[in-house]
Amino acid sequence: MTRRHSTQKGMIKDALARLDHPTAAEVYEEIRKIYPQISLGTVYRNLNLMAGDGEILRLPFSGAPDRFDPNVREHFHVMCSRCGRIFDTNHTIPPGLITQIDHAVEACTGVKVESRVMIFKGICAACQPAGQT
Amino acid sequence: MTRRHSTQKGMIKDALARLDHPTAAEVYEEIRKIYPQISLGTVYRNLNLMAGDGEILRLPFSGAPDRFDPNVREHFHVMCSRCGRIFDTNHTIPPGLITQIDHAVEACTGVKVESRVMIFKGICAACQPAGQT
C-alpha cells in the first residue's frame, strides 16, 4: 500500500495552494481548466488520503461541503454568515487558551482530547453595516 | 406563518428528551415504535424549525448526520473516536475562556463572532487502554 506519485496528485496540491480553502468540487473545476479528463473521484480520493496523512486539513461546515486547507499550522477559521467568506486566524491566537479549554473538557468528561473542530461564525468587516467597527 | 401545535411536534420533543443527542433518523425510529405513520420529512421539518427558533441545538459532525440537543444551556460536546459516544461538558467550563478566544479571533480577523462550533474528539474513559487514567 505504499504511496505513488501521479500527475493528478501534483495538480491537486497546486490547486489547493492557488485557491482559498476550496471544496473538492472547486479543486476539480480548477484542474479541469487545464486537464479536462481528471475525475472528481480522483480529487476526492487524493484529498482524503492527504487529510488522512495530515498533509492537509479538512474543514467541515454544517450543511455544506467540506473545505480543504494546505496550511497545517495550528490556526482557526471564521466564516462570515453574510458573504460566506472564510478568514484564517493568525499565530496571534494564544495556544495556551486552547490547552486550557482542552483541560477543562477533560476534567469534566474524562475524555482525553486529541483534536477539536472550532469554526467561528460572524459578520466580517466588509459586511458590517456602514459606520460601525 | 404563525406556528401551530401538532401531535407529531410533541412526540419529537419527547423523543429528544428521551434519547441522547439523537440524529433525525433516530428520532424518527423512536417515534415510529408508537406512531408508525410519522414521516421522516416531518421529523426533519420540525427539527429544523425548532433549531431555527433556538428551541434546540443542532450539532454538526463531519461526515455524519447532524445530531440534536434539547439542552440549550451553553455547553460543549466531546465524541469518543473509539466508541462514538457523545459526552456533554457541564457548567464547570469557564465561560471566560470562550470570550477570550472570541476576542482573539475578532482581533486578528476583524470578524465579529456571533457563534462557534466547538466539537472535541478523543478517547473516553471506558475506551482508555486498561491501567491508564
Place this chain on the structure above:
DNA sequence: TTAAATAATAGTAACTATTACTATTATTAA
C-alpha cells in the same frame, strides 16, 4: 532495460443525508 506487482485513474453507479413537492388533513381564530 524489461517485467511483474500493484497503486492510481477515469468513468460511472450507488449511497446517505437532507430538502422539495403535493394532495390531504388538522389547527386555529373569527
Place this chain on the structure above:
DNA sequence: TTAATAATAGTAATAGTTACTATTATTTAA
C-alpha cells in the same frame, strides 16, 4: 362553524461523497 392556512404523509429529487471496475501508470528488482 367555517374559512384560512400551517402541518402532514408519502414520495420524488438533490447534493455530497463513496464504491466499483476495467484500464493505465508507477515502482521495484531481476
